[in-house]
Amino acid sequence: MKVNFTRRIAVAALMAASVSTGMPALADGHSKVQLRMATSGTETDQRSVAMANVFAPLVGTFASFEPSYNSTIFAQGTELDAISRGNLEMSITSAQELAQFFPEFSIFTAGYVHQDADHQVAVFNDPLMDPFKAKVEDELGVKLLSVMYLGRRQVNLRQTKDELTVNKPSDLAGVNLRMPGTDAWQFLGKALGAAPTPMAFSEVYTALSTGAVDGQDNPLPTVVDKKFYEVTNQIVLTSHLVDLNYIAISAKTFNSMTAEQQAAVQAAADAAAASGRKIQLELEGSLVAFLEEQGMEVYEPDTAAFRNQVQSMYLDSEFAATWPAGVLEKVNALGK
Ligand code: KDO
Numbered sequence: 001m002k003v004n005f006t007r008r009i010a011v012a013a014l015m016a017a018s019v020s021t022g023m024p025a026l027a028d029g030h031s032k033v034q035l036r037m038a039t040s041g042t043e044t045d046q047r048s049v050a051m052a053n054v055f056a057p058l059v060g061t062f063a064s065f066e067p068s069y070n071s072t073i074f075a076q077g078t079e080l081d082a083i084s085r086g087n088l089e090m091s092i093t094s095a096q097e098l099a100q101f102f103p104e105f106s107i108f109t110a111g112y113v114h115q116d117a118d119h120q121v122a123v124f125n126d127p128l129m130d131p132f133k134a135k136v137e138d139e140l141g142v143k144l145l146s147v148m149y150l151g152r153r154q155v156n157l158r159q160t161k162d163e164l165t166v167n168k169p170s171d172l173a174g175v176n177l178r179m180p181g182t183d184a185w186q187f188l189g190k191a192l193g194a195a196p197t198p199m200a201f202s203e204v205y206t207a208l209s210t211g212a213v214d215g216q217d218n219p220l221p222t223v224v225d226k227k228f229y230e231v232t233n234q235i236v237l238t239s240h241l242v243d244l245n246y247i248a249i250s251a252k253t254f255n256s257m258t259a260e261q262q263a264a265v266q267a268a269a270d271a272a273a274a275s276g277r278k279i280q281l282e283l284e285g286s287l288v289a290f291l292e293e294q295g296m297e298v299y300e301p302d303t304a305a306f307r308n309q310v311q312s313m314y315l316d317s318e319f320a321a322t323w324p325a326g327v328l329e330k331v332n333a334l335g336k
Contacts, residue, residue, distance in 0.1 A: 035065045037089065041070075076200045080093055097182065151219025178208075224287055
């Protein structure tokens with residue numbers, strides 16, 4: 001009797017909890033695991049699409065995936081803190097954001113280090129990443145599940161090519177280039193030769209249209225997704241950063257799941273990352289033609305000049321001083 005009564009109370013309490021939090025309840029009365037995910041990306045960004053169309057269905061029997069886009073619930077760069085405080089379960093985070101907490105992550109923010117999408121995956125899955133992942137988990141309570149491909153970042157300017165042709169870093173002198181707002185990003189802007197301005201992603205379109213900034217840097221799929229081509233005139237194919245993001249989850253939430261659920265979450269994250277990567281690569285390959293049709297001038301600069309300046313500035317920087325000995329060599333050895 002007592003056991004049944006106690007059990008009923010427990011089930012009722014769980015049902016009540018699920019009603020009050022709006023979480024759907026499973027048939028046995030247990031609530032689904034709530035996975036609120038925040039990203040500064042749009043709903044049509046391929047990483048968001050992969051999370052909604054691939055990740056969510058694969059965890060749908062036991063988890064309620066609740067995405068929010070365009071920094072609507074947390075400002076860009078505050079998501080990791082929100083996970084750490086228990087106010088959010090998931091985000092699509094960056095090495096630049098992680099470098100705010102753990103400076104050694106700046107190795108993955110450095111220009112011309114990652115060579116391509118496959119190289120990113122090889123690095124993320126290599127044992128060299130284990131101490132990085134462990135530190136994030138132990139000290140921030142965040143688990144990095146998988147690596148997503150954002151793409152090759154290119155310099156995208158308001159000026160026409162007649163007004164400003166960019167072949168080498170010195171051509172960007174004085175160019176007010178919007179970069180995201182962390183030290184790692186600002187340094188990359190300086191290394192490119194520009195005068196970087198920190199600004200949240202959600203403000204970039206307006207800043208470009210009013211001339212508050214001369215340009216911004218992002219991969220071609222982002223330039224198209226955010227319609228930056230409407231308010232800019234040229235793209236310089238510097239490919240200065242093969243940019244990545246990590247699918248991040250609260251370690252507390254992850255550890256509260258059964259081993260089976262954890263394996264499903266991991267597999268779902270890997271499947272979403274793979275799907276997003278494939279589509280993003282296809283888009284990157286096809287978008288130059290689309291951008292030219294929109295009247296954009298798209299051209300390659302002297303990439304070696306950019307690579308040489310960016311690499312030497314990083315190696316001389318305070319960032320490189322935080323990179324654990326031997327890691328850059330291991331990262332390079334995993335490339336071509
Ligand atoms: C950006 O702010 O330019 C950036 O591309 C930086 C990335 O790390 C990533 O956060 C991305 O924005 C957003 O997800 C929006 O696509």
